[in-house]
Amino acid sequence: MNNNAIVTKDLTKRFGDFTATNAITFEVGQGEIFGFLGANGAGKTTAMRMLCGLLKPSSGEAKVAGYDIYTQTEQIKKRIGYMSQKFSLYEDLTVKENIRFYGGIYGLSNRQIKEKTRQLLARLQLEKEAGHLVSSLPLGWKQKLSFSIAVLHDPSIVFLDEPTGGVDPITRRQFWDLIYESADKGVTIFVTTHYMDEAEYCNRISIMVDGKIKALDTPSGLKKQYNAGSMNDVFLQLARAKS
Amino acid sequence: MKQFFVFVRKECYHIFRDKRTLLILFGMPLVLIVLFGFAITNEIHHVQIAVLDQSRDSYSQRLVQKMTASRYFTVNRYLSGEKDIEPAFRQGDVKMVMVIPNRFAHDFFHEKKAAIQLLTDASDPNTATTLINYANSMIMQYQQELTGELKLPLTISGEVQMVYNPSLKGVFLFVPGVMTLILMLVSAMMTSITITREKELGTMEILLVSPLKPVMIIAGKVIPYIVLSFLIALIILAMGAWVFAMPVKGSLLLLLLECILFGLTALSLGILISSVTNSQQTAMMISLMGLMLPTILLSGFVFPLESMPKALQVVANAIPAKWFNIILKDVMLKGMGLRQVWMPTLILCGMTVFFLAVSIRKFKIRLS
Numbered sequence: 001m002n003n004n005a006i007v008t009k010d011l012t013k014r015f016g017d018f019t020a021t022n023a024i025t026f027e028v029g030q031g032e033i034f035g036f037l038g039a040n041g042a043g044k045t046t047a048m049r050m051l052c053g054l055l056k057p058s059s060g061e062a063k064v065a066g067y068d069i070y071t072q073t074e075q076i077k078k079r080i081g082y083m084s085q086k087f088s089l090y091e092d093l094t095v096k097e098n099i100r101f102y103g104g105i106y107g108l109s110n111r112q113i114k115e116k117t118r119q120l121l122a123r124l125q126l127e128k129e130a131g132h133l134v135s136s137l138p139l140g141w142k143q144k145l146s147f148s149i150a151v152l153h154d155p156s157i158v159f160l161d162e163p164t165g166g167v168d169p170i171t172r173r174q175f176w177d178l179i180y181e182s183a184d185k186g187v188t189i190f191v192t193t194h195y196m197d198e199a200e201y202c203n204r205i206s207i208m209v210d211g212k213i214k215a216l217d218t219p220s221g222l223k224k225q226y227n228a229g230s231m232n233d234v235f236l237q238l239a240r241a242k243s
Numbered sequence: 244m245k246q247f248f249v250f251v252r253k254e255c256y257h258i259f260r261d262k263r264t265l266l267i268l269f270g271m272p273l274v275l276i277v278l279f280g281f282a283i284t285n286e287i288h289h290v291q292i293a294v295l296d297q298s299r300d301s302y303s304q305r306l307v308q309k310m311t312a313s314r315y316f317t318v319n320r321y322l323s324g325e326k327d328i329e330p331a332f333r334q335g336d337v338k339m340v341m342v343i344p345n346r347f348a349h350d351f352f353h354e355k356k357a358a359i360q361l362l363t364d365a366s367d368p369n370t371a372t373t374l375i376n377y378a379n380s381m382i383m384q385y386q387q388e389l390t391g392e393l394k395l396p397l398t399i400s401g402e403v404q405m406v407y408n409p410s411l412k413g414v415f416l417f418v419p420g421v422m423t424l425i426l427m428l429v430s431a432m433m434t435s436i437t438i439t440r441e442k443e444l445g446t447m448e449i450l451l452v453s454p455l456k457p458v459m460i461i462a463g464k465v466i467p468y469i470v471l472s473f474l475i476a477l478i479i480l481a482m483g484a485w486v487f488a489m490p491v492k493g494s495l496l497l498l499l500l501e502c503i504l505f506g507l508t509a510l511s512l513g514i515l516i517s518s519v520t521n522s523q524q525t526a527m528m529i530s531l532m533g534l535m536l537p538t539i540l541l542s543g544f545v546f547p548l549e550s551m552p553k554a555l556q557v558v559a560n561a562i563p564a565k566w567f568n569i570i571l572k573d574v575m576l577k578g579m580g581l582r583q584v585w586m587p588t589l590i591l592c593g594m595t596v597f598f599l600a601v602s603i604r605k606f607k608i609r610l611s
Contacts, residue, residue, distance in 0.1 A: 053451075054448065078454050084445050084448050084449060086448075088444070090256075090257070092256065092261070093256055093257075101250075104246060104249030105249055105453050105454070106454065107246055
């Protein structure tokens with residue numbers, strides 16, 4: 001139990017009469033890459049927002065990094081990184097300034113920020129662009145940069161909300177290389193996605209339909225269970241079953 | 244605390260990199276002051292008049308001379324008959340016609356009563372009234388000169404004195420007005436736009452997930468604009484003082500503090516606006532329609548409140564700009580202290596607290 005990065009039990013969020021997430025229960029182990037799949041409006045983002053402390057749950061329990069999401073949001077916030085579906089760097093700031101800003105609000109010291117900036121720029125081969133405005137970078141680089149910034153403060157869990165929307169397959173592959181690198185360092189990755197090929201990259205995946213978790217297993221386990229050739233088939237079977 | 248400075252620095256990058264907005268922010272007060280100060284003025288200055296002098300003697304000529312010597316009026320032409328009056332107005336440049344009757348001097352000295360006819364172009368009623376007042380007072384003066392020679396036994400002369408703004412300079416009205424307008428614009432509109440921009444870009448979410456407290460985020464966004472609006476207030480005051488010789492009779496310190504207070508009121512309005520909308524476009528429209536128009540129309544800056552319908556006067560009480568305008572005029576022109584302006588000051592404080600309380604409520608509702 002203590003080794004789990006995320007634990008939820010009957011986590012529910014209602015907006016008026018509408019139940020966005022309906023009593024979801026799951027566990028995510030430390031260092032795991034956990035894929036959170038579902039059609040649009042299935043409740044993925046709502047669940048993620050509750051875990052990040054952006055939304056208060058209506059009922060149920062959840063712990064993130066060992067801290068309660070009702071009472072210990074401050075502790076949680078220090079230990080998680082977050083990348084939203086919208087591109088979330090400041091276009092009118094340079095690459096370096098963005099790094100310094102996000103490092104700064106997470107309370108890193110100037111020395112740490114300097115060191116991290118150097119490492120990050122070297123890893124992404126962005127040294128030449130360090131002084132350029134972010135708006136001048138191509139989309140793929142921006143996405144890689146925002147992921148690197150989301151893990152700048154060495155969080156124990158990173159939440160990625162459809163991080164690769166609108167990115168070409170090659171950059172997506174490079175993006176996943178970055179995710180694997182972080183996971184190797186022991187960072188837990190919680191990722192929502194639309195792309196079924198990306199689902200195959202995850203250690204375990206859950207598929208949400210209408211606010212409920214309909215399936216949760218490793219990609220190969222799910223394919224066996226639903227007797228499907230690909231994750232796409234699994235997903236379609238589940239999504240169609242409801243209608 | 245360090246996180247906070249990092250945030251403020253980022254905000255400053257936004258402000259200083261956006262050259263166009265910066266130009267508007269600092270250029271607009273200059274343009275407005277110069278426009279209102281020099282061009283748009285309701286002062287009377289070398290107004291073109293026509294004279295129909297039917298008596299053509301030394302007394303009528305002295306009257307005309309007196310009128311033109313004042314610099315308020317310039318004689319555009321002499322008319323030869325009443326039929327010329329209408330065409331003179333029609334041509335447009337003549338704003339007033341003075342008709343001096345045939346037996347002007349004779350009537351005055353012998354009948355003890357002479358008439359002078361003044362005709363004005365009342366298509367612009369305010370100017371027309373002002374012209375009549377100016378002309379009347381000059382005719383009165385002339386009468387006194389003449390009677391002085393004669394020594395009439397009994398006269399009552401009303402001595403009019405315009406206090407606080409003896410030369411009736413319109414600029415004294417416009418400097419406070421422009422200041423109100425600009426502070427409102429910079430503080431309310433800019434803050435609402437900058438906060439909604441973060442929402443629109445999705446960076447607000449990232450900030451809320453970070454350990455930064457929401458109060459810090461709002462304060463960090465707002466403080467650079469407080470500084471900015473204070474600088475602009477200083478520029479406007481300096482321009483008023485040096486270019487238009489606008490006095491600051493009261494305490495300068497009090498004046499600056501009141502500027503900061505009004506800046507805060509406007510900022511809290513900006514925060515309120517940004518808490519009800521998520522798009523920059525909407526925030527800008529609300530600020531323009533909901534704040535700028537009432538500030539211009541109902542603050543007593545352009546149109547005197549006293550001459551408005553009762554209902555509008557009541558509405559005007561809810562406009563922060565009205566109270567700030569009162570404070571500015573009282574402190575700058577009348578030299579009053581806090582003891583006299585405590586009421587509008589208190590009202591502004593109350594409004595600020597109210598707006599902030601409402602926006603905090605709204606903000607919390609959004610988060611849960």
